[in-house]
Amino acid sequence: MKLLEVRDVHKSFGGNHVLKGVSFSVGEGEVLGIVGPNGSGKTTLLNVISGILRQDRGSLIFEGRDIGFLRPSARAKLGIGRTFQVTRLFSNLTVLENVLVPLHYGSPLPAGRRVAEELIELVGLSHKIREKAASLSLAQRKRLELARALALKPKLLLLDEVFAGLNPVSIREIVELLARLSSDKGITLILVEHVLKALFQLTGRVLVLSEGKLIFDGSPEGMVKNPEVIKAYLGERYAGEKGT
Numbered sequence: 001m002k003l004l005e006v007r008d009v010h011k012s013f014g015g016n017h018v019l020k021g022v023s024f025s026v027g028e029g030e031v032l033g034i035v036g037p038n039g040s041g042k043t044t045l046l047n048v049i050s051g052i053l054r055q056d057r058g059s060l061i062f063e064g065r066d067i068g069f070l071r072p073s074a075r076a077k078l079g080i081g082r083t084f085q086v087t088r089l090f091s092n093l094t095v096l097e098n099v100l101v102p103l104h105y106g107s108p109l110p111a112g113r114r115v116a117e118e119l120i121e122l123v124g125l126s127h128k129i130r131e132k133a134a135s136l137s138l139a140q141r142k143r144l145e146l147a148r149a150l151a152l153k154p155k156l157l158l159l160d161e162v163f164a165g166l167n168p169v170s171i172r173e174i175v176e177l178l179a180r181l182s183s184d185k186g187i188t189l190i191l192v193e194h195v196l197k198a199l200f201q202l203t204g205r206v207l208v209l210s211e212g213k214l215i216f217d218g219s220p221e222g223m224v225k226n227p228e229v230i231k232a233y234l235g236e237r238y239a240g241e242k243g244t
């Protein structure tokens, strides 16, 4: 069954037409990658799906319902969660407190603290539970952001460059964590990503956005051979990444 349908979405900033009629759908439980050159509109697309930005034209259908005019908080309650390219945490709060905030913001749970502890364990941060978020490494901050997003029990999780800036060990651990979220919890994932090797371990379907238009929707194998994708995005870049 389709979980999300994006239909002919357009978005401009002044005279900058950033999304030019983007359409695709994601099935329940699917893992979908979105890649493309810098500035091609990937983060804008995530912002339109999560409701931070309003599309100028087109519609967004989530579980058969038009959500295109709902506020971000209403979309979060329906089950659309996200993480950000630059993590958005409460630096002065502890790891535990950071996860308790969205738990209380969602439906107030008497067992909130236990749920928070479980989520923190799930993302591998139990040993940091009483530390301030400000003291965490980049990889740990990304894990904490995941725990915060999971606190709202998302059906769909939008991940914006979750692997950026991480070392290979952290990347591997987060790949494993995301694979578990998908297989054990059935959470649908949309990853905007530049780290192709990690992305390809998680998904068999990738969309390529170039200058606000989808130019490819298919398998990683098909993507790396596609002449239009090579011209617009991969160029020499993939050749350099292959061995890493």
Ligand SMILES: Nc1ncnc2c1ncn2[C@@H]1O[C@H](COP(=O)(O)OP(=O)(O)OP(=O)(O)O)[C@@H](O)[C@H]1O
Pocket (backbone or CB within 6 Å): 013, 016, 018, 036, 037, 038, 039, 040, 041, 042, 043, 044, 045
């Ligand atoms: N809030 C905004 N106001 C004005 N312009 C914006 C805004 N958000 C994005 N843009 C513009 O939209 C275009 C696409 O940006 P976007 O961040 O969506 O690209 P991207 O594909 O995510 O790039 P990257 O891979 O570098 O993160 C850019 O020209 C950017 O300057």
